[in-house]
Amino acid sequence: MSTFEPTLLARIGKPDCQLLETYQRDGGYEGFKKALGMAPVDVVNLVKDSGLRGRGGAGFPTGLKWTFLPKDHSGPIYLAINADESEPATFNNRILMEMDPHQVLEGIAISCYAIKSQKAYIYLRYEYGRSYRALKKAIEECYAAGLFGKNIHGSGFDLDVVLHRGAAAYICGEETGLIESLEGKRAWPRIKPPFPAIEGLFRKPTIVNNIETMACVKQILDRGADWFKSMGVPPDPKNPRDAGSYGPKLYCISGHVNKPGCVELPMGVTVRELIDEHGGGVWKGRKAKAVVPGGISMGFLSADELDLPLDFNGPGKAGCLGLGTAAITVIDDQTSMVDVLFNCARFFAHESCGQCTPCREGTAWMHKILTRIRLGEGQLRDLDLLNEVASSMGIIPGTTICGLSDGAAWPIKNAIKKFRSEFEEYIQTGRKSVKPSEALMVAH
Amino acid sequence: MPTVIVNNKPIEIGASEKLNCIQAAERAGDQIPSYCWHHDLSVVASCRMCLVEVGDKKPDGTIVMQPKLLPGCQTPVKDGTVIISNSEKVLAAQKGTLEFLLLNHPLDCPVCDQAGECGLQDFSYKYGRGYSRLQEPKNIKPDKDHIGDQITLFTDRCIMCTRCVRFTREISGTAELQVISRGTHEEIDIFPGDPCNNKLAGNVVDLCPVGALCSKDFLYKQRVWWLKSKNSVCPGCSTGCSITVDQNEDVLYRLKPRENPAAQGSFMCDEGRFGWKYVQSDRRLTSPIARSKGETIAQDWESVLASLETAVKATATQKTGQFAVVISPWATVEEAYLLAKFARKANPNAKLALGNVRVDGEDDLYPKDVHGKPALPTKFTIRAEKCPNRQGVEAVLSHFAGGVVAFLTILDQIQKGEVDSLYVLGGDPEGWIRDEDLATLDKLKLLVVQDLLASPASAKAQFVLPGSAWAEKEGTFINHKGLAQAIHRGLRGPEGSRPDGRILFELLGRGGLFHAASLRQEIAKEIPALAAIGAGDLGEHGVLLSSAKTEVGSSPVVMA
Helix, strand or coil: CCCCCCCCCCCCCCCCCCCHHHHHHCCCCHHHHHHHCCCHHHHHHHHHHHCCECCCCCCCEHHHHHHCCCCCCCCCCEEEEEECCCCCCCCHHHHHHHHCHHHHHHHHHHHHHHHCCCEEEEEECCCCHHHHHHHHHHHHHHHHCCCCECCHHHCCCCEEEEEEECCCCHHHHCHHHHHHHHCCCCCCCCCCCCCCCCCCHHHCCEEEEEHHHHHHHHHHHHHCHHHHHCCEECCCCCCCCCCCEECEEEEEEEECECCCEEEEEECCCEHHHHHHHHCCCEHHHCCEEEEECCCHHHCCEEHHHCCCECCCCHHHHCCCCCCCCCEEEEEECCCCHHHHHHHHHHHHHHHCCCCCHHHHHHHHHHHHHHHHHHCCCCCCHHHHHHHHHHHHHCCCCCCCCCCHHHHHHHHHHHHHHHCHHHHHHHHHCCCCCCCHHHHHHHHC | CCEEEECCEEEECCCCCCCEHHHHHHHCCCCCCCCCCCCCCCCCCCCCCCEEEEEEECCCCCEEECCCCEECCCCECCCCEEEECCCHHHHHHHHHHHHHHHHCCCCCHHHCCCCCCCHHHHHHHHHCCCCCCCCCCCCCCCCEHHHCCCEEECHHHCCCCCHHHHHHHHCCCCCCEEEECCHHHCEEEECCCCCCCCCCCCHHHHHCCCCCEEECCCCCCCCHHHCEEEEEECCCCCCCCEEEEEEECCEEEEEEECCECCCCECCCCHHHHHCCHHHHCCCECCCCEEEECCEEEECCHHHHHHHHHHHHHHHHHCCCCCEEEEECCCCCHHHHHHHHHHHHHHCCCCEEEECCCCECCCCEEECECCCCCECCCCCEEECCECCCCHHHHHHHHHHHHCCCCEHHHHHHHHHHCCCCEEEEECCCCCCCCCHHHHHHHHHCCEEEEEECECCHHHHHCCEEEECCCHHHCCEEEECCCCEEEEECCCCCCCCCCCCHHHHHHHHCCCCCCCCHHHHHHHHHHHCHHHHHHHHCCCCCCCEECCCCCCCCCCCCCCCC
16 A cells, blocks of 8 residues: 555645646646547546445445436536535535545536536535535636636647535535525425436436545546556455445544544545544544544444445444545544434434435434433433434435435444443543533523 | 236236336225325325335236335336335334334324314324334424415424325425425425415314314314315316305304316315305395295295296387396306296397406416416416306307397396396306496396395395305306316205205296206206206216317307
């Protein structure tokens, strides 16, 4: 692994790395030029061959997604870029957008060419002010340099890129919620079918891709599908539905580590390696009690599951939902899992869009139960109740319109299963995480 | 024919029918519970109550079920679709969803208007659990009395099915209602200062599956289980919305739309919904009167009717002047027929005319666009012609008189002295004569007024016959497109009044009782244009006349 050279993050930290001038000096927009010389279908096939899977969380093969667009559609076709990076502890897109926006924009330009879209919308989460300014400046530079606009490089290909700032809600990261929000409506995810590739933004075929996916597309054009496939984890022969996890991935490390941050590594690195070699180990000389493998909706890995590889299938083997955003959060052994879980539940209760009954009521109910447990008023049967509520909310495969409900239910079920004794001890010893003076505030 | 298998029962559906699982199951006699779905609104599939197991029966007979539960409202059926709505898995999902719905729902059924006709009560009884596992306080949300002039919102009862929101966006197009906040704190609300006062607003109360949206007019007036319902037709305009009349102890409490695809669809307008108050007005005529030279000479039905008959018969032998009968478009087909018969029997030269057809502006089409202009396709029309049965009365008049004479023509003839005796069958609560024409009536030697409400005209009449409102009688109304619908007697009129049909029946000297269905058979035989009503029973949805105009939304022709 020591021979691994970062590509996605290669330019980060160089002087003026956000500028078009330095980007082009480093060979920027050559991939786009190359793509313009190819037939769009060849670009799609190249991405398909690379085995690139979406970096947003679900890991759907990007090239395959592009082929779902209706053939010979008269247009318009839209590309919506999901830059609503709202999964807690995830910040890989932010680094790309802030420090190397042109890499992202080039990926967008290539993808638009591949799917014959002439308009891309970047849906940026509101909180990312620096990303907004960086992307805005980069887009202006591209228009000025003739990289966006009409008849780019004389190829006859037109492209407009619109930067849209969201109004900050977790649900806007769900692809149809994002589309609704882009249309100016309440971000209530749509019922599927029809899927966005058939009927998406403004009722036109739309592809929704993640920022990091776009950066990968650019690298694939530059270096080829074989380069991309040369790293990562091949498909599990025992699992026919596994498409393999290839390419470099940006891992975010946060929580109780000495050196939190974002690192680029080939797919399939283990959690322990991430913590010890790249995160500087658990802080204060403590041990890890649990690790969130990729955003809190994925569940928890316990201390003895840390040798699991972080590819698209790895966390699933330990009962987690999946890789998610590959943002690990380390929880040290001095931390109460009740408090951790309460934080999760509070987050989801706050972010549930409120459309489907199970999610709207279930998230809030779990939050209430965990609040009560933290006030020292829990009973053992509350753990079974939490489990049952979580089961009614999200039986995989889910029973709600989008995945938020499953994502909210999963960490609850997962934590109670893996750390049940700790929960029981907490309740039986009458512990409280809330000071009596705070109790009234919390309860109401 | 495509066959769908619902809980092992095969049922056939029409080849071109587009049904979802809920509708297909209904055909098979199985109810799939649902809240957010309504056949006239878009599908949101958000309440998650209608989750069912869905599969496909392959041509070789094998059945492949989908691994996850699907919302029945969102899942269309086709040939070979298998629906299971009673398995353990489905029942567990329904139980789970109901527990969530009831979690923050207040247990105020004893004071809730919806109790007795509440979707939450019904399904809880059927699918839910008997107790709540919530130990924490429920969410409390503020009641919103300001949400509309006619509607009020008990916010904490709301289950966020968003039917009301979709109604104002898709049917009325006025979009007053919206969802505010997020997650469990969500509430239905209006934009401040822009209440839900569109002319279809009352429908959101009917659409609300729980007691969140209530009608201010009906609020706390009556427990719904005391109400008796009769099918009827709204007389407010020529659309002829199918409705039910809900009464208890002869007090009318509310009208509700009754679904009828042949008439108006599922809804009704507020003009009709709240426009029935005159039925219980103090101005109702409650005693028959015979007057001579301004003095009341009789007030009992027997002598009033007897002297009326004599007076009308006397017009036949007069040398000058003429006897005219004016039948209001508020009268039923049967009444028009009986009155025409009586008039011609008493005086073979009697003129027959159509009463005043009240037209108010132009047809009001819904949904509206953002500028308040009608948008296509039209989903609801409040018609400018504010009477229920112009077509029916015209059909009778055309048969007996060979054409339709307008009331204004008769007034003109009274002015000229060509008509000196007049029998008016009224019914329009806003009156059948303009104030400036009242003086014309003074020229008459004989004026008979059979009407609902006391008016300056009834004060001048020699004979006053207190008739009944549409809710108090049976008969037939024919709407703008020729749909003949039966109205039924929902309640008794005030003491002293009589159903108009009965009055005319007695005037004609017929034996037996007034019975609308038998009369329809008689009318159909005699009047070819009305042959379609010959079955007597018009069913729930009415019968379309063969000469029916199919155009919808055309302006009524004003007969002047």
